[in-house]
Amino acid sequence: MNGDASGVGGENFDWNTDDELxxxxxxxxxxxxxxxxxxxxxxxxxxxxxxxxxxxxxxxxxxxxxxxxxxxxxxxxxxxxxxxxxxxxxxxxxxxxxxxxxxxxxxxxxxxxxxxxxxxxxxxxxxxxxxxxxxxxxxxxxxxxxxxxxxxxxxxxxxxxxxxxxxxxxxxxxxxxxxxxxxxxxxxxxxxxxxxxxxxxxxKLKHCDFSKHKKRKLSDYAMWKKKRRNGVHDDDDETIHLPNPMTGFGAPGEPCQTISRTLPEAAVGPPFFYYENVALAPKGVWTTISRFLYDVEPEFVDSKYFCAAARKRGYVHNLPIENRFPLLPLPPRTIHEALPLTRKWWPSWDQRTKLNCIQTCIGSAKLTERIRKALEDYDGEPPLRVQKYVLDECRKWNLVWVGRNKVAPLEPDEVEMLLGFPRNHTRGGGISRTDRYKSLGNSFQVDTVAYHLSVLKDMFPGGINLLSLFSGIGGAEVALHRLGIRLKNVVSVEISEVNRNILRCWWEQTNQRGNLIDLADVQQLNGDRLEQMMSSFGGFDLVVGGSPCNNLAGSNRHHRDGLEGKESALFYDYFRILDLVKCIMTKAQ
DNA sequence: CTCAGAATGAGTGTAGCG
DNA sequence: CGCTACACTCATTCTGAG
Known part of the structure; x- marks a missing residue:
């Protein structure tokens, strides 16, 4: 979600600080x-x-x-x-x-x-x-x-x-x-x-699993001992396995998987919380995230079950999972439905029906030109070698067919539509095209998130107070709004100024009657500030956040440092703030 | 200065096959 | 089971044009 976490860097800790205690x-x-x-x-x-x-x-x-x-x-x-x-x-x-x-x-x-x-x-x-x-x-x-x-x-x-x-x-x-x-x-x-x-x-240190997995853990432990005797190295004792198909606790139109779950006692709200990050993080990351977030089992969902683009994400939340409902109208589920104008140019040998994950960079015009040149020598079907080259590039850069032998990257407004945002959501405010792609690539898929949050609608008919950390371009806010859940007070924390402008702009355009407070840095959100805000409007009903994935994402060649990486360590701020909110809410009861 | 293009692999999971 | 080949990934950094 976080648009640009750079510059948040850790300059704020002082071993010597003896004030502000x-x-x-x-x-x-x-x-x-x-x-x-x-x-x-x-x-x-x-x-x-x-x-x-x-x-x-x-x-x-x-x-x-x-x-x-x-x-x-x-x-x-x-x-x-x-x-x-x-x-x-x-x-x-x-x-x-x-x-x-x-x-x-x-x-x-x-x-x-x-x-x-x-x-x-x-x-x-x-x-x-x-x-x-x-x-x-x-x-x-x-x-x-x-x-x-x-x-x-x-x-x-x-x-x-x-x-x-x-x-x-x-x-x-x-x-x-x-x-x-x-x-x-x-x-x-x-x-x-x-x-x-x-x-x-x-x-005892192995005590960091989910209660429902305990049986499996025991057998795994036995297996590990056995393997160790045989000199086999096994290090996935504690890893969380991704489900296949990646539909989480269910997606609309998919066969029902789980109808109920029991949350660990410490996880039960108020407030409700909803945390998101990339599913394919380095090993051990989700175990740690889950351990901090009250041992709640992550729900891994690929947004390709909601829209025309893949997006494999893990969600840790304490929301009920019964009686979810999708946003209407249902979004297009295939490339052809989402981009009907491309259909007439789509060659038969490109069998894609779903786009790959929408990222922060797009293919260049030069690349599409190279592809056009590679294709134009052939009248009918190009040879398999050329087909493979073109298909590989199309998959890598999410290119679509826009003319004879001509592919192109998605336009920003097409990305907005695929992710469930209103058209031109990220336009205006002096944001460059490059930055639009970056902000969108870091965002929620609104339909997916809305499906999970939909259970709140009946519980809060009068609306909710929302704490939104690493808000980005406001995926959670848009999801709640589209669900018809009134936003009473929203405290939004987002480091990127253009993203804050985008959210503020959307807030005004949609005639929100609630109150939007935006902050730039999670570090500004200490217990004092929280307590002050919460006492003024009576606590938060929901704490949403997708902390930066920079150091977890596979695309990062340079600093894929895991949860302790410079930006991704902000996860601990999500937990810190969530835990503070929990404490203040408990104290107030 | 901004912006776009190009170069920069590894880690992880999975399907298929003997 | 074990091996292999393959697919995919909320990105960063440098460079050069304008």
């Missing part, structure tokens, strides 16, 4: 402290909550030896109690992940003037090793010893730091190094083998 104290102490919720379920089992600091120095040393800082360990033990080593570890790993995400640390390349924290939820740790702050920023790129020292001061072991510098290169930034270490630590969690962790914590 009020909101975060609230979020950390009275809420679930940013551990994955199922981790907290484990916490709940341990009555012995240590309030008197950490008397057990052996326990502290144990975790320090694993590479965590002393302050962090103390805090985690205080949170979880001394008995629950497994939940302590999980908490620590979570903290590490969040710290090394862009939100959680300095970006050494960024403008130093922005160092004042917008109120990070980790500010509770802001008194850690106070000396390291300005030093990290001053370190020259080539100062290996300085980086090593900084990393050790941040709580990593010398070994971890050395390996990271070796693997990332001596000129790598501290951000890259911490990301690397963090990725390694996260990999340990995802890796079912846990080779370096003490035996006693291994089995």
């Amino acid at each position: 009020e909101v975060n104290d609230f979020s950390l102490s009275s809420c679930s402290s940013l551990t994955p919720p199922n981790g907290e379920a484990v916490v709940g089992c341990g009555e012995a909550r240590s309030t008197a600091g950490c008397s057990n120095s052996k326990l502290i040393d144990h975790f320090i030896g694993m590479g965590f800082s002393k302050k962090m360990v103390s805090k985690a033990i205080q949170e979880n109690g001394e008995e629950n080593t497994d939940s302590i570890l999980e908490t620590l790993l979570t903290y590490s992940a969040i710290e090394s995400s862009p939100r959680g640390q300095h970006d050494v390349d960024s403008d130093n003037s922005s160092l004042d924290s917008g109120g990070s939820f980790l500010d509770d740790f802001s008194d850690i090793d106070s000396s390291s702050d300005t030093e990290e920023i001053m370190i020259p790129e080539s100062d290996v010893d300085g980086k090593l020292l900084s990393l050790v001061k941040m709580g990593y072991t010398v070994d971890e730091a050395s390996i990271a510098i070796e693997r990332c290169g001596q000129n790598s930034s501290l951000v890259e190094l911490t990301d690397f270490i963090c990725a390694a630590q996260m990999a340990k969690v995802a890796d079912a083998h846990f080779p370096e962790l003490p035996l006693e914590v291994k089995p």
Whole structure:
């Protein structure tokens, strides 16, 4: 959804910040402290909550030896109690992940003037090793010893730091190094083998599955042990498998798959939430997302079951799944229905009925010219070799036939139509053609999302209050509007100014009577701000968000870094804000 | 400066087949 | 089962023209 996450970069975390603790104290102490919720379920089992600091120095040393800082360990033990080593570890790993995400640390390349924290939820740790702050920023790129020292001061072991510098290169930034270490630590969690962790914590850490899968897990575990004996490496113990066909809990016109499901207790609203991202993310990503989002099983849906273009996405939500209904009129389901004018030019040897995923770039005019030249030498059917070349390019760039031997990329308004937006939704506001494609390529497929959200219509006849994170061009807003669900108060967070303009423009054009508040940065949304807004109109009914996929998407050749990548780590902000909203709503009841 | 074109693969899943 | 071939993917970065 996010149109342009660049520039959000992590410049806002300050280890030294000792102000602005009020909101975060609230979020950390009275809420679930940013551990994955199922981790907290484990916490709940341990009555012995240590309030008197950490008397057990052996326990502290144990975790320090694993590479965590002393302050962090103390805090985690205080949170979880001394008995629950497994939940302590999980908490620590979570903290590490969040710290090394862009939100959680300095970006050494960024403008130093922005160092004042917008109120990070980790500010509770802001008194850690106070000396390291300005030093990290001053370190020259080539100062290996300085980086090593900084990393050790941040709580990593010398070994971890050395390996990271070796693997990332001596000129790598501290951000890259911490990301690397963090990725390694996260990999340990995802890796079912846990080779370096003490035996006693291994089995419990595997507790990150869905209740309905537990049987399968046991058998898988047995299988893994068997394979391990045979020397076979198996690392997909914890991966979530994509369904085939990818229709989620059902799509209109498709055979019914699941008619009911039971949500984990912690997932039940209010508020309802709806999270989206690419289905084909690197291994382990969806396991992590699901673990954070209250262990809800993702619903994987390919929008080709809703419209004429494929779009494989995963949705984690706590909405009911009974009595869904589609948007009317039903959108065209084939290329020919969607683009009837292309039909007369479509050669018989191009058998496509669905378009591939709509992305952010389009094929060039030069390419269509090359294709025309390759075809024009032949009167009837071109040879198979040429057919294959043309078809491969057509599939890669989503080209359609617009004339004799002539293919062309989709026009922006055709993309809008395919994705379920009103025609010219992204036009105006001085947005370039390139940027229109980019914003559209990052958006929801409205019919798909609307089908999932349709269950809200009967539940909220008076309309809803919506928190929309990473709104992009407003896919969720358009979906709700087209469903006839009144938008009372909408708080929309979107980094891209052109996208905010597009949403504002749509809001005015559709004569919305509600109230639209738009913010640029999720970091502006702290507990204070939320509480203030929620008290003014009585809380949110729905929290929607599709966090940036830049570092998850297969098309990204350069920085497919997974959930800890610069932009995609904003997922943790989605969770942070959702959890804050949950806490405030619970408190208000 | 903006904009469009071009170059830049790997990771993942799956169908088919012996 | 294991292998192989194949299809597909909400992208980034550089360059050159205007």
